[in-house]
Amino acid sequence: MKQKKLNWMRLDNAAKIFPAVKRKNWSNVFRLSATLKEPVDTLILQSALEVTVKRFPSMSVRISRGLFWYYLEEIEKVPGIKQDEPYPCSRMHFRDIRKCAFRVLYYRNRIAVEFFHALTDGNGGLVFLKTLIAEYLTQKYKKCFSCGYGVLDRNQEPPESELEDSFLKYEGPVSSSRKDTNSFRLTGTLERNEFLNITTGIIDVNAVLNKAKEYNVSLTAFLISVMIYSIMDIQNIEQPRIKRQKPVKIMLPVNLRNYFASDTLRNFVLYITPGIDPRYGEFTLEEIIKSVHHQMGFELTKKALNARLTTNVKAEKHLILKIMPLFIKNIALKLVYNMVGERKAALSFSNLGMVMLPEDISAYVDRLNFILGVQATLPSNCGVLSYKDKLYINFIRNIEEPVLEQKFFTNLKQLGITAKIESNQRDKYRYEISE
Secondary structure (H helix, E strand, O other): OOOOOOOEEEOOOOOOHHHHHOEOOEOOEEEEEEEEOOOOOHHHHHHHHHHHHHHOOOOOEEEEEOOOOEEEEEOOOOOOOEEOOOOOOOOOOHHHHOOOOEEEEEEOOEEEEEEEOOOOOHHHHHHHHHHHHHHHHHHHHOOOOOOEOOEOOOOOOOOHHHOOOHHHHOOOOOOOOOOOOOOOOOOOOEOHHHOOEEEEEEEEHHHHHHHHHHOOOOHHHHHHHHHHHHHHHHHHHHOOOHHHOOOEEEEEEEEHHHOOOOOOOOOOEEEEOOEEOHHHOOOOHHHHHHHHHHHHHHHOOHHHHHHHHHHHHHHHHOHHHHHOOHHHHHHHHHHHHHHHHOOOOOEEEEEEEEEOOOHHHHOOEEEEEEEEOOOOOOOEEEEEEEEOOEEEEEEEEOEOOOHHHHHHHHHHHHOOOOOEEEEOOOHHHOOOOOO
């Protein structure tokens, strides 16, 4: 019998860096999860996964090595679901990524999907998770559930628009400079055995929205400003001499689908780095909020983002890079990433916004969550989303000390915003939020 030839596709423009800069102790992974109102039926979940992956040909893939680039190749067999790990976003070994570049996990009422970032971004990952949940409920309750709000029809043939590399589609005539200053970086005692600490703050979303409205800024601008204010406190302790301090900047992923017409389920984000330079003098929180608001307003325009997008696409198309063998590309990209990639911000802050589900599906889902993996050399990251009336702020770190989380939630509390704290931290490092 003739063996079926597997389909393949190129990595999108943003994805090309991820397999090249992977390390033995690090891979760029993020997690999306849904907590249901009742325990997960594992047999039905596996069956639902087998149906769902057929609707997502750009995600039901493995990473394969070519002569000039890595590429995505269709998987021959749907991966088996697994019981959840002791902590989220544990490293994906590259031998596993070469078999399948995502994993589906379960624990009690929770279903989680963890993606190697070369497959998709948080927005594409949400569509996959929502559609998987819809198929799971359909099989369990033997009835139809609504599509919409990112829930796809599993019987529909995937349109080409979902598979496109939208970076290439929107390449413009003008590129922008990549020059940027380095940021202050957090440090601490590295955890043993690759343990990852998770701290989640659960907040009434209206409390945060109302506070942001007091300052006439978006929820994201407000939270980033509190984050910068908190990190500046840390730097003041570590380096009291203001002249020796560094700018404090946050890496903010921007969903380009909000600016360019695109249905792609692959990566389509760019990053901006709003921040404050403490060498200019002492900043109040209100001054930081005003500055961050205007920085975001300046950078988050279609024209400015198009210039950034074009810079990345032109770099990919450079003749020397195109003809360079993969093993040399890997060396070059790692050098660039080590010199530039994680030096421009203290951490990533990714907000997926208010996440909606069709009403009939939402009735079965108590909670949604989003966790970014740590970066190669930065110890902390922060993933945020809102669902129903709650805002979930998830810190992850690979160091022992919970200094950033403590300062951040303490600063929110001093503004009248109280968070319920959940954590997997070891008892030695449990903390209280100060008044």
